[in-house]
Amino acid sequence: MAERLLEVKDLKVQFATVDGTVKAVDGVSFDLDRGKVLGIVGESGSGKSVTAMTLMGLTRDVNSRFEGEVLYKGKDLLQVSDAEMQQYRGAEMGMIFQDPMTSLNPVYRIGEQIVEAIRTHEKIDKRAAKNRAVELLRQVGIPNPESRVDDFPHQFSGGMRQRAMIAIALSCNPDVLIADEPTTALDVTIQAQIIELIDRLKDDFNSAVILITHDLGVVADVADEIIVMYAGNVVERAATRDLFYDPQMPYTWGLLGSIPRLDRPRPERLHSITGSPPSLINLPQGCSFRPRCPHAFDRCREKPPLENHVDPPTHLDRCWLDVEYKRAHRGDTIAGGKPEAA
Amino acid sequence: MSEVAQSGQPLIEVRDIKKYFPIRKGLMQREVARVHAVDGVSFAVQPGETLGLVGESGCGKSTLGRTIVRLYEPTAGQIIFQGHAIEGHGARKLRRLRREMQMVFQDPYASLNPRKRVGSIIGDPLKIHHLGNKKERKARVEELLETVGLSPEHYNRYPHEFSGGQRQRIGIARALALQPKLVVADEPVSALDVSIQSQMLNLLEDLQNEFKLTYIFIAHDLGVVRHVSDRIAVMYLGKIVEMSPAEELYRRPIMPYTEALLSAVPVPDPDLAAKRERIVLEGDVPSPINPPGGCRFHPRCRYATQVCSEIEPPLVEYGNGHLAACHHPLNVDATLTAVGSAPAAGAA
Numbered sequence: 001m002a003e004r005l006l007e008v009k010d011l012k013v014q015f016a017t018v019d020g021t022v023k024a025v026d027g028v029s030f031d032l033d034r035g036k037v038l039g040i041v042g043e044s045g046s047g048k049s050v051t052a053m054t055l056m057g058l059t060r061d062v063n064s065r066f067e068g069e070v071l072y073k074g075k076d077l078l079q080v081s082d083a084e085m086q087q088y089r090g091a092e093m094g095m096i097f098q099d100p101m102t103s104l105n106p107v108y109r110i111g112e113q114i115v116e117a118i119r120t121h122e123k124i125d126k127r128a129a130k131n132r133a134v135e136l137l138r139q140v141g142i143p144n145p146e147s148r149v150d151d152f153p154h155q156f157s158g159g160m161r162q163r164a165m166i167a168i169a170l171s172c173n174p175d176v177l178i179a180d181e182p183t184t185a186l187d188v189t190i191q192a193q194i195i196e197l198i199d200r201l202k203d204d205f206n207s208a209v210i211l212i213t214h215d216l217g218v219v220a221d222v223a224d225e226i227i228v229m230y231a232g233n234v235v236e237r238a239a240t241r242d243l244f245y246d247p248q249m250p251y252t253w254g255l256l257g258s259i260p261r262l263d264r265p266r267p268e269r270l271h272s273i274t275g276s277p278p279s280l281i282n283l284p285q286g287c288s289f290r291p292r293c294p295h296a297f298d299r300c301r302e303k304p305p306l307e308n309h310v311d312p313p314t315h316l317d318r319c320w321l322d323v324e325y326k327r328a329h330r331g332d333t334i335a336g337g338k339p340e341a342a
Numbered sequence: 343m344s345e346v347a348q349s350g351q352p353l354i355e356v357r358d359i360k361k362y363f364p365i366r367k368g369l370m371q372r373e374v375a376r377v378h379a380v381d382g383v384s385f386a387v388q389p390g391e392t393l394g395l396v397g398e399s400g401c402g403k404s405t406l407g408r409t410i411v412r413l414y415e416p417t418a419g420q421i422i423f424q425g426h427a428i429e430g431h432g433a434r435k436l437r438r439l440r441r442e443m444q445m446v447f448q449d450p451y452a453s454l455n456p457r458k459r460v461g462s463i464i465g466d467p468l469k470i471h472h473l474g475n476k477k478e479r480k481a482r483v484e485e486l487l488e489t490v491g492l493s494p495e496h497y498n499r500y501p502h503e504f505s506g507g508q509r510q511r512i513g514i515a516r517a518l519a520l521q522p523k524l525v526v527a528d529e530p531v532s533a534l535d536v537s538i539q540s541q542m543l544n545l546l547e548d549l550q551n552e553f554k555l556t557y558i559f560i561a562h563d564l565g566v567v568r569h570v571s572d573r574i575a576v577m578y579l580g581k582i583v584e585m586s587p588a589e590e591l592y593r594r595p596i597m598p599y600t601e602a603l604l605s606a607v608p609v610p611d612p613d614l615a616a617k618r619e620r621i622v623l624e625g626d627v628p629s630p631i632n633p634p635g636g637c638r639f640h641p642r643c644r645y646a647t648q649v650c651s652e653i654e655p656p657l658v659e660y661g662n663g664h665l666a667a668c669h670h671p672l673n674v675d676a677t678l679t680a681v682g683s684a685p686a687a688g689a690a
Contacts, residue, residue, distance in 0.1 A: 043535045043537055043538075044505075044506070044535055143625065157399075157400075157626045158399065159626055160626070187398045187399050187562045188562055188563050188564070188603070188606045188607055188608075189398055189562075189602065189603060189606045189622075189623050190398075190626070191606065191608070192605075192606040192608075192620060192622050193622055193623070195608075196620075196622060214535040214536055214537075215536050215608065216536075216610045217607075217608030217609060217610040218608050220608060220609060220610050220611060220612045220615045221608075221609075221612055221615030221616050240612050241612050241613070244610065244611060244612050254537060255536065255537060256610055257540075258536045258537045258539065258540035259536055259540075259565070259610050260540070260543070260563075260565040260566050260568065260569040261565065261609065261610065262564065262565050262568065262592065262604065262607050262609065263609050263611060263614055266568060266569060266589070269544055269547070270540035270543055270544055270569060271540060272537065272538075272540040272541040272544055273537045273540075273541075274541075276505055276507065276508075276538075
């Protein structure tokens with residue numbers, strides 16, 4: 001069996017604000033093995049980014065409260081000091097941020113930013129670090145890395161900047177790579193390049209990847225397992241094929257139905273999830289998706305547990321609905337049933 | 343899809359339109375080069391039709407959209423709106439024209455003035471065009487807010503109090519305030535979550551049916567464009583390289599660039615995604631300052647041969663109103679392959 005790198009157990013993150021306590025993450029659990037890709041999917045405000053940033057120790061603050069455990073190779077990262085966290089951040093876990101336009105420093109050359117990351121964690125001289133930077137840029141597919149290493153971020157296109165970000169994240173050979181909406185700001189063609197690159201680098205660097213996105217289509221062919229988050233909760237968790245072919249949570253159906261699909265005949269109307277996600281300060285009682293769920297009934301006023309209802313036992317969901325009812329009704333939401341022609 | 347008046351005068355037509363941006367250098371600000379943002383584009387849009395414009399960043403689709411509504415001055419070419427050439431109109435004539443053509447912008451965060459209340463963001467166009475008194479304008483804004491799915495109570499709020507999707511609704515209400523005939527929507531859903539994106543696409547469709555709108559819909563995602571468009575034009579480096587009725591384009595892409603764009607759209611079906619051949623385009627769109635000679639797509643094209651780098655292919659009709667510019671057209675004659683294509687009728 002593959003080595004277990006990360007074990008998150010009932011993670012809760014709360015922020016104290018003047019308006020009240022924000023329950024950004026409210027009980028998230030998952031495991032991540034070497035060589036695997038975990039997809040975390042949900043709308044803005046579902047807590048997926050806060051989860052990722054907490055793993056990296058980026059949400060530490062006087063107003064933050066944490067519960068649960070984040071075990072990295074058995075060590076609880078929630079308990080380590082800030083100084084010790086610095087040893088993990090970057091070296092053991094690398095992160096790629098959403099917006100390549102703002103996450104690179106505009107006044108430093110690309111190479112300097114990679115060298116800085118390397119020399120923070122390793123004792124090597126500048127020249128060797130620079131050579132590594134060139135090599136990394138080559139690996140992420142930047143043409144002419146010898147000269148481009150001295151460019152400033154504004155001389156790179158959006159896709160190239162995201163590649164440079166990936167080079168920085170990979171510079172210290174991290175075991176876990178966290179990519180937070182790495183392609184949302186990019187064109188579909190560049191998105192395809194970047195996703196393929198992340199998937200390939202995962203094998204080259206023998207690491208594990210957490211891929212965060214709001215679009216289920218993006219993770220369909222790279223993720224091994226997918227977590228669907230809503231209002232700080234995991235509402236469904238399953239192996240990728242199980243999630244796509246036997247989705248159990250009406251919220252997952254809604255996400256699937258919202259995508260304009262090229263593999264199916266064009267529907268009259270796209271499905272849309274009515275309303276918007278709830279305030280994390282004032283969560284609805286019971287199932288947090290209840291106010292937007294067309295299938296809600298009395299029992300939903302009580303919060304459903306994350307449990308297994310279908311085969312295989314690894315498929316968990318947080319919904320009171322009867323499995324047979326769900327299988328009979330989800331087609332209307334996802335629309336179209338089976339694909340047109342495979 | 344909307345009902346399209348097939349015959350008769352197009353609402354808007356552009357003929358060989360060009361927009362170059364000069365690059366100036368030195369003390370005398372001498373022009374040293376030109377960005378060929380839009381380089382000879384022609385098409386016509388019928389009343390009630392939706393034309394989708396797709397392409398990667400830097401292909402000139404936004405510039406084209408802005409030139410059509412005369413936010414930019416065209417360098418050359420004609421814009422004919424309701425039978426009148428408008429490319430030479432001065433400020434006064436343009437103002438009258440702008441009641442007829444409006445724009446929805448991409449970024450709902452940057453396109454609303456943060457210091458103005460929703461009431462004046464939507465109401466100012468009415469004021470500028472002297473439509474109604476204060477009371478009437480307020481009633482109209484409240485009506486518009488309801489039309490786009492917001493509440494009249496939002497009249498006195500500021501943009502920051504709204505989510506991305508709600509802001510985009512405000513932007514749409516502003517565009518509709520003057521009851522335009524043509525709406526140019528520049529990536530109206532790209533900045534939104536998929537769930538909100540589908541709400542917005544449905545709203546745009548409802549509004550089109552209700553107000554008989556004509557859309558030019560600009561986006562980089564062919565999945566989104568297919569859903570709203572009657573016809574689609576694919577742009578690459580300032581030129582239209584393929585134009586076709588929407589479904590036809592998906593069944594039978596002729597230009598290799600279109601094929602690549604189609605294959606890049608993620609499919610939310612793991613088995614299908616694994617089986618499907620994904621054509622990953624190498625690199626980025628080349629610089630429009632010095633576009634490649636011959637076919638502009640040839641440096642990234644997997645079918646390119648000698649001729650592609652020498653002679654620029656003209657936009658040729660392949661039947662069914664399907665135009666493409668390519669020396670090595672795909673899916674023509676007996677070469678119907680891939681992309682789940684049914685034999686297309688009327689192949690040239």
